Amino acid sequence: MAKEPLKSSHRNEMRLxxxxxxxxxxxxxxxxxxxxxxxxxxxxxxxxxxxxIFSDKEELLLACLQQKEEENVKTDMELLERYDNVLDFLLHIFENRMREFEVITPNFFTELGKYPKVTTYFSKRNRAHEDEAVEFLNKGIEQGYFRPDVNFVIIYRQLTLGLKLSMNSRELTQFSQRELFINTVIPYIRGCATLKGIEIIDRFIDKYRSAEERDAD
Structure with missing residues (x-):
């Protein structure tokens, strides 16, 4: 017996x-x-x-990641309108991501690497975003927050490789993505910063650590 097709509007609502x-x-x-x-x-x-609607779990997982990416882009664009400098914008994005990571099990990230369509999606996305990301980070040099001797193509690729490693490494599952983020991405960006940029980053780290201590009490 043939499957009865779902009406387009109803199908879209169910899909979401x-x-x-x-x-x-x-x-x-x-x-x-x-x-x-x-x-x-x-x-x-x-x-x-x-x-x-979804032929298998991998197709559903991929749709979830794409939906989350669309939501993040929308939020990031709203932030971009609020902040004048590159570094403030980046740090507020980082803050949003760390807040999201608080409620996500570490297994989620390590298990993503087991799905070929997902790894292909991330690889294509990273390549597509590279030029835009590097151009944006280079604005931080013009604004005096990043050192002019930094090659942000290398930095971007190194960071994406690090994220790929965390997706495939069982050795990192004992740490939350929030912990990994604050101990890898933030120091990496700090190493690219001028003294002017370091002051802003250190205030961000102090604020994060203070909030962490309050949560622990």
């Missing part, structure tokens, strides 16, 4: 609901432990309907 539910489940439990059965059950939806 599935993605929203799946993102929360993947972030909380990791990718491996969440099944398509779990997603269907959470939505009180039949597996047949779920598979009409």
């Amino acid at each position: 609901n599935i993605i929203d539910t799946a993102i929360k489940a993947f972030h909380t439990h990791g990718v491996k432990s969440v099944t398509m059965d779990d997603i269907a059950h959470s939505l009180t939806m039949s597996k047949r309907t779920l598979y009409q």
Whole structure:
């Protein structure tokens, strides 16, 4: 018996609901432990309907990552309108990302590397964003926040390789992505900064550490 096609508007609404539910489940439990059965059950939806929209878990995971990327771009553009200098903008993006990382299990990131379509997506995205990111970081040189001797092509590629490593390394699962971020990306950027930039970054780190201590009390 042929599957009854879903109407376009209803299908789009269901697709967004599935993605929203799946993102929360993947972030909380990791990718491996969440099944398509779990997603269907959470939505009180039949597996047949779920598979009409997403052929398998990898396709669903990829859709979740793409949706999250769109949301991040929108938020980043709103921040760009609020901050005049490159460094303030970057640090506020970092702050947003670290806030997101607080509620995501480390397994989520390490398990992403097991899905070929996902790794291909990240590779293509990083290549596509490189020129734009490097041009933006070079503005920080003009503004006096970054050293003029820094090659940001190398910095960008090194950082993306580091993120790829964290996605594939079980040795890092004992640390949250927030911890990895504050101990890798931030020092990397600090090493590119002028004294003027270092002052701003150090204030950001102090603010982060103070908040961390308050949360621990």
